[in-house]
Every structure is written in structure tokens, then in C-alpha cells.
Amino acid sequence: MTALPGARTPRPRGPGSRRTPEERRRQILDEATRIVGQRGFYGFSVQAVADACGLTVAGLLHHVGSKDGLLVALLQDRDRRDAAAVAGELGAGLDDLDGSSVEAMVAVLHAVVARNTTQPEIVRLYSMLRTESLYAGHPAHEYFRERDARVLQTFTRLCTGHVEHPASTARQLLAVMGGLEEQWLRAPDDVDLVAEWDRAVQRLLPRP
Numbered sequence: 001m002t003a004l005p006g007a008r009t010p011r012p013r014g015p016g017s018r019r020t021p022e023e024r025r026r027q028i029l030d031e032a033t034r035i036v037g038q039r040g041f042y043g044f045s046v047q048a049v050a051d052a053c054g055l056t057v058a059g060l061l062h063h064v065g066s067k068d069g070l071l072v073a074l075l076q077d078r079d080r081r082d083a084a085a086v087a088g089e090l091g092a093g094l095d096d097l098d099g100s101s102v103e104a105m106v107a108v109l110h111a112v113v114a115r116n117t118t119q120p121e122i123v124r125l126y127s128m129l130r131t132e133s134l135y136a137g138h139p140a141h142e143y144f145r146e147r148d149a150r151v152l153q154t155f156t157r158l159c160t161g162h163v164e165h166p167a168s169t170a171r172q173l174l175a176v177m178g179g180l181e182e183q184w185l186r187a188p189d190d191v192d193l194v195a196e197w198d199r200a201v202q203r204l205l206p207r208p
Contacts, residue, residue: 028063031052110198110201176200
């Protein structure tokens with residue numbers, strides 16, 4: 001089998017270096033993120049992830065259940081880690097805001113976009129899977145449908161009282177974020193993701 005570009009050759013682990021279940025799951029999610037980000041869901045195999053982790057397919061499935069289960073797990077893992085990172089930096093996430101301050105909302109969204117610039121592999125993964133999952137039979141179809149609905153509900157709540165059409169503004173914010181990320185992934189040297197986002201937000205959420 002041809003190795004993926006940048007694939008890591010599993011190294012034997014010495015005595016006493018056995019991974020805990022938590023460490024093994026972290027390794028599996030990290031390797032799956034890297035591989036799916038390169039190939040998409042339909043182009044990657046459980047075998048490729050198992051090889052990268054130095055596991056058998058049966059050993060890998062013991063931790064994640066199935067290929068579909070692995071995909072959903074890595075998406076949920078990314079959401080949890082990003083939310084924790086932003087909340088740790090600012091002391092609050094979007095779900096903690098009450099909509100009383102546009103400035104607070106803008107600060108959280110800025111932090112999310114800034115964090116994304118540090119993890120292009122993760123953003124690429126999301127962009128690929130979001131497009132693939134437009135097909136209703138894709139295992140992440142429901143995940144993205146429910147996630148978008150949840151994000152739009154939060155954005156709408158936070159925009160209410162500050163703009164004329166909060167639900168419409170919420171959709172525009174989500175669309176601009178995804179569109180700018182795609183342009184940045186395609187030409188990272190030409191697109192300043194954070195600066196472009198800040199300019200777009202100023203237009204969508206004008207402040208005094």
C-alpha cells in the first residue's frame with residue numbers, strides 16, 4: 001500500500017510504555033484527523049488509521065466501534081477542545097453569553113477564528129466533511145445539520161436586539177466564516193483569515 005504523504009511510520013514502544021486507553025484514543029483521533037483531512041471520509045480506511053497507530057483493525061475498532069463512530073468522535077472531539085480553549089482564553093464561550101453585549105460576542109468569534117489559523121489541518125478536515133456530508137447518506141450528515149441548527153440558534157439569540165434581522169445575520173455570520181476559511185485553506189499566503197473576518201463582522205455587526 002502506498003503511504004500517505006507525511007504518514008508516520010509506527011515505532012515500536014519499549015517496555016513500560018504501554019498506552020493508557022485515554023492516550024490510545026487520543027492517538028487514534030489525532031491520526032484519523034490527519035488522514036481524513038487529506039483524503040476525506042470516502043478516501044480513508046480504518047486500516048490506514050490502524051497502521052499509523054501501530055494497531056490491528058480489530059484493536060482500533062475496540063476503541064471507536066466503527067468507521068462511522070470514529071468520524072463522529074473526531075468531530076465531537078474537535079468541538080469540545082475548541083470550546084474549552086476559547087473559554088479558557090476569554091473566561092466565557094458563546095453559550096455563556098446572554099446577548100447583552102455585541103462586543104463580547106465579537107470577541108468570542110474573533111478568538112474562534114484566530115484559533116483556527118493555528119490548526120489548518122483541523123479546518124481542512126471540517127471543510128471537506130461539511131461538503132461531503134451534504135449527501136444525506138453520509139455518516140456526518142446529521143451531525144452537521146444539528147450542529148448548524150445549534151450554532152444558528154445561538155447566533156440568532158446573541159444578535160437579537162442588536163440588528164434588524166437577527167436570524168438572517170446569524171446565517172450570514174456562519175456562511176462568511178465557512179467561506180473565508182475555504183479561501184484561506186486554498187491560498188493561506190494570500191488571505192489573512194483573522195483580518196478578513198474582523199472586517200466582515202464589522203459590517204454584519206456594526207458597533208457604535
